[in-house]
Amino acid sequence: MDPSIFDLQNIDIQWCxxxxxxxxxxxxxxxxxxxxxTPEKVVIVSGIGQAAKMPHFMKSHFFNGLHGRAxxxxxxxxxxNPLLQVIVIGxxxxxxGEGGNHFINTIRRNTDITNxxxxxxxxGLTKGQASPTSPLGFRTSVQVxxxxxxxxxxxxxxxxxxxSFVARAFAGxxxxxxxxxxxxxxxxxxxxxxxxxxxxSFNKVNTYKxxxxxxxxxxxxxxxxxxxxxxxxxxxxxxxPLGIIYxxxxxxxxxxxxxxxxxxxxxxxxxxxxMDKFKELLDMQK
Amino acid sequence: xxxxxxxxxxxxxxxxxxxxxxxxKTVETLVVKxxxxxxxxxxxxxxxxxxxxxxxxxxxxxISSVRVSAVVDRIDMLLALxxxxxxxxxxxxxxSTVIVGDKEELGGExxxxxxxxxxxxxxxxxxxxxxxxxSNVVAAGIMFGLCKVPIQEVKKFFNVFFLSKGEGVVKxxxxxxxxxxxxxxxxxxxxxxxxxxxxxPGVKEELLMDGSEAVSLGAIAGGCNFIASYPMxxxxxxLAFLSKHAKSFSIVAEQIEDEIAAINxxxxxxxxxxxxxxxxxxGGFALMSEGLSLAGIMETPVVIHLGQRPGPATGMATRxxxxxxxxxxxxxxxxxxxxxxxxxxxxxxxxxxQRAFNLADKFQTQVIIxxxxxxxxxxxxxxxxxxxMIFIDRYIVEADKDYRRYIMSDNGISPRSVPGHGMxxxxxxxxxxDEWGHVQEDFELRVRMVDKRLxxxxxxxxxxxxxxxxxxxxxxxxxxxxxxxxxxxxxxxxLLRSADTxxxxxxxxWPLSEEIRNNLSRASKVIVLEGNxxxxxxxxxxxxxxxxxxxxxxxxxxxxxxxxxxxRYLDKILD
Numbered sequence: 001m002d003p004s005i006f007d008l009q010n011i012d013i014q015w016c017x018x019x020x021x022x023x024x025x026x027x028x029x030x031x032x033x034x035x036x037x038t039p040e041k042v043v044i045v046s047g048i049g050q051a052a053k054m055p056h057f058m059k060s061h062f063f064n065g066l067h068g069r070a071x072x073x074x075x076x077x078x079x080x081n082p083l084l085q086v087i088v089i090g091x092x093x094x095x096x097g098e099g100g101n102h103f104i105n106t107i108r109r110n111t112d113i114t115n116x117x118x119x120x121x122x123x124g125l126t127k128g129q130a131s132p133t134s135p136l137g138f139r140t141s142v143q144v145x146x147x148x149x150x151x152x153x154x155x156x157x158x159x160x161x162x163x164s165f166v167a168r169a170f171a172g173x174x175x176x177x178x179x180x181x182x183x184x185x186x187x188x189x190x191x192x193x194x195x196x197x198x199x200x201s202f203n204k205v206n207t208y209k210x211x212x213x214x215x216x217x218x219x220x221x222x223x224x225x226x227x228x229x230x231x232x233x234x235x236x237x238x239x240x241p242l243g244i245i246y247x248x249x250x251x252x253x254x255x256x257x258x259x260x261x262x263x264x265x266x267x268x269x270x271x272x273x274x275m276d277k278f279k280e281l282l283d284m285q286k
Numbered sequence: 287x288x289x290x291x292x293x294x295x296x297x298x299x300x301x302x303x304x305x306x307x308x309x310x311k312t313v314e315t316l317v318v319k320x321x322x323x324x325x326x327x328x329x330x331x332x333x334x335x336x337x338x339x340x341x342x343x344x345x346x347x348x349i350s351s352v353r354v355s356a357v358v359d360r361i362d363m364l365l366a367l368x369x370x371x372x373x374x375x376x377x378x379x380x381x382s383t384v385i386v387g388d389k390e391e392l393g394g395e396x397x398x399x400x401x402x403x404x405x406x407x408x409x410x411x412x413x414x415x416x417x418x419x420x421s422n423v424v425a426a427g428i429m430f431g432l433c434k435v436p437i438q439e440v441k442k443f444f445n446v447f448f449l450s451k452g453e454g455v456v457k458x459x460x461x462x463x464x465x466x467x468x469x470x471x472x473x474x475x476x477x478x479x480x481x482x483x484x485x486x487p488g489v490k491e492e493l494l495m496d497g498s499e500a501v502s503l504g505a506i507a508g509g510c511n512f513i514a515s516y517p518m519x520x521x522x523x524x525l526a527f528l529s530k531h532a533k534s535f536s537i538v539a540e541q542i543e544d545e546i547a548a549i550n551x552x553x554x555x556x557x558x559x560x561x562x563x564x565x566x567x568x569g570g571f572a573l574m575s576e577g578l579s580l581a582g583i584m585e586t587p588v589v590i591h592l593g594q595r596p597g598p599a600t601g602m603a604t605r606x607x608x609x610x611x612x613x614x615x616x617x618x619x620x621x622x623x624x625x626x627x628x629x630x631x632x633x634x635x636x637x638x639x640q641r642a643f644n645l646a647d648k649f650q651t652q653v654i655i656x657x658x659x660x661x662x663x664x665x666x667x668x669x670x671x672x673x674x675m676i677f678i679d680r681y682i683v684e685a686d687k688d689y690r691r692y693i694m695s696d697n698g699i700s701p702r703s704v705p706g707h708g709m710x711x712x713x714x715x716x717x718x719x720d721e722w723g724h725v726q727e728d729f730e731l732r733v734r735m736v737d738k739r740l741x742x743x744x745x746x747x748x749x750x751x752x753x754x755x756x757x758x759x760x761x762x763x764x765x766x767x768x769x770x771x772x773x774x775x776x777x778x779x780x781l782l783r784s785a786d787t788x789x790x791x792x793x794x795x796w797p798l799s800e801e802i803r804n805n806l807s808r809a810s811k812v813i814v815l816e817g818n819x820x821x822x823x824x825x826x827x828x829x830x831x832x833x834x835x836x837x838x839x840x841x842x843x844x845x846x847x848x849x850x851x852x853x854r855y856l857d858k859i860l861d
Binding site for chain 1 (some may be wrong): 323367480490492493494495499505506507509511514531532533534535536537538540542543544545547550551552553554555557558559560561562576577584670671675676678680682700701704705706707708709710711712713714715716723724725
């Protein structure tokens with residue numbers, strides 16, 4: 001399938017020239033197309049932020065909701081119609097800051113959705129304040145003496161909470177990012193793809209070069225099924241590993257656990273009200 | 287406390303009180319179910335403290351030859367399982383109240399109570415039956431004996447009711463009940479309490495449900511197939527009921543991490559075609575404000591059950607109030623249409639909730655069902671529900687490839703499709719958007735979109751739920767009330783001998799029915815009765831009609847107006 005089926009015509013892309021989001025958009029479209037998906041089978045769900053604008057720059061169903069709440073929206077969309085491929089995309093502030101509680105609880109549910117987090121370690125939309133992943137000492141107009149709060153470590157938290165797929169990519173590498181997104185989409189259950197991404201306007205620390213110098217790809221003999229080793233990798237701060245860090249293919253998804261889809265895959269809107277059962281239920285009130 | 291009525295032999299008012307954990311709720315359920323099956327009309331309303339053990343909780347039970355649906359102050363018999371009877375109960379004891387209790391348990395407290403004390407060795411009898419925990423069932427037995435319920439019927443019910451707890455528990459409960467039954471019979475024949483209850487065979491086949499069950503059943507009958515909620519008194523019952531029946535009715539039911547997730551899930555589900563609801567109380571609803579606004583701009587159908595309790599903040603967690611009307615009306619930033627319904631009766635709880643789902647889908651709007659703790663925890667028998675009147679109207683179209691989710695239309699309603707239904711793309715955006723749902727900063731488009739959304743209000747106004755009217759066509763005084771106070775107001779309305787007073791009870795708070803304007807313009811004296819401190823509904827009436835109430839009857843104690851309360855207040859004003 002040609003990725004251009006996901007192109008949206010006559011659009012004015014609002015990102016800064018050189019923004020990592022362009023590459024992530026390309027990687028996502030490529031991944032979807034290579035998996036044989038088409039726009040009417042995919043829902044892109046997002047909140048607020050630069051990355052969260054993505055559904056307006058590609059063709060597919062979209063739900064661009066509130067800041068921080070995309071995972072809740074997406075969980076419900078998937079639970080109402082598991083036939084849809086649901087991708088949630090947003091930035092580090094959206095997913096790990098405002099949406100932190102939903103992040104943890106979506107992992108617990110293991111909703112079968114793909115969560116792409118464009119992690120540039122800074123707030124872009126509100127112009128340069130610290131994000132939950134900004135490094136200590138990072139100076140901004142608000143953090144005038146530099147960030148004093150310990151940066152949020154999404155991967156270690158996800159693995160500790162038994163997220164069933166945890167990966168990290170780097171936006172500067174389109175090919176590998178696309179491959180990781182493809183695997184995340186194919187994974188049954190919640191998948192987190194945290195994508196390191198430079199912000200060319202507001203983050204002068206974590207640049208393309210900085211990411212090149214401070215990351216490395218896990219080699220082929222990395223055992224992604226080993227949770228304890230995965231946690232250690234996630235805790236590494238000298239040099240950050242890229243690739244699929246942890247994967248558990250044994251867990252049932254939220255939708256499966258609901259029970260109502262085990263024998264009937266129809267989405268909720270296609271199901272009829274069962275009047276006979278309802279009459280029985282009313283009789284129980286006698 | 288002045289009682290306006292003498293005890294009536296055909297309307298028996300019993301209060302059962304005891305500590306949390308003593309099984310007051312179990313007895314309440316047992317008694318109303320058995321009495322109803324015996325053909326008696328029943329009413330029960332529970333008031334309880336926010337604690338799992340100890341304290342003193344009570345339930346008011348009315349057993350009657352005629353239909354009863356209101357809470358009264360009058361206590362014909364008080365069954366006290368433990369000491370520490372709270373002031374709200376003590377104040378209701380009159381000289382004619384028979385107090386049944388265990389002197390050993392109540393101690394010196396007995397002497398401080400008015401009424402006539404009747405000693406029963408509840409604890410000893412309970413222990414003989416298998417343990418002190420059975421004292422509640424001894425009390426239930428007393429009521430069955432007094433009301434002359436055929437003991438075989440009671441036994442039959444017990445065998446089924448306690449079945450899951452095992453044979454031993456069934457037997458102990460039966461023994462405890464029978465011990466109480468004999469005492470009840472004795473009390474009846476001694477003339478201490480003389481009842482003249484007439485069973486009505488028709489009642490046996492009626493339904494018995496509390497407000498929480500009515501809303502839950504209404505939701506299922508409305509095609510609700512998605513509920514996400516966080517437990518919060520008094521609204522948790524709806525989440526529990528739908529969770530229990532989720533698999534039978536293809537319902538996604540999830541207890542979520544916070545109310546923000548709840549409303550955002552409901553909006554997501556609505557976008558994907560589910561008929562979604564949330565159930566919460568004021569504090570949780572406050573957290574849902576932004577999500578409500580999201581549903582507003584996305585034009586996503588959502589039903590919100592808001593079970594009120596007293597605020598601000600945690601307020602009184604297990605008590606009742608009608609003080610979230612303005613919260614429901616004004617919550618959510620920006621301007622968008624909404625519907626607010628406030629059930630007056632158990633039947634309303636069912637039908638208005640059922641209807642809410644059709645309205646939400648038809649107008650692609652948000653419908654708030656405004657109930658309260660009193661309503662949700664009160665129950666009485668109602669005639670069978672005519673299931674032939676249940677219609678589930680779906681307004682979902684297939685999207686063709688040029689589909690525009692927010693296409694302009696004369697009435698403001700754009701045909702709603704859902705993702706995956708047809709070849710078209712379905713978009714939704716929290717930003718102001720174009721017809722496809724994509725964010726646009728175009729000032730003319732903005733005006734067109736706001737107008738489109740607000741135009742729906744005109745359509746919504748055509749389908750308002752009419753208020754309930756009682757009284758002469760020509761009146762001078764008009765008493766206006768809304769929501770859960772209806773049974774008390776009606777019981778009083780029938781007793782007040784004021785020929786020129788009419789009663790208008792609202793079941794839809796927003797938008798208001800035209801009927802209210804018509805009636806208000808004919809009244810020379812307007813009295814608004816509501817369960818809050820600032821007269822929120824009266825202010826809404828003034829805003830919408832320009833007419834200011836002459837009298838406000840307000841109650842914000844945390845307890846519902848009793849029939850006697852309503853009578854006392856109105857009698858004074860109308861005198």
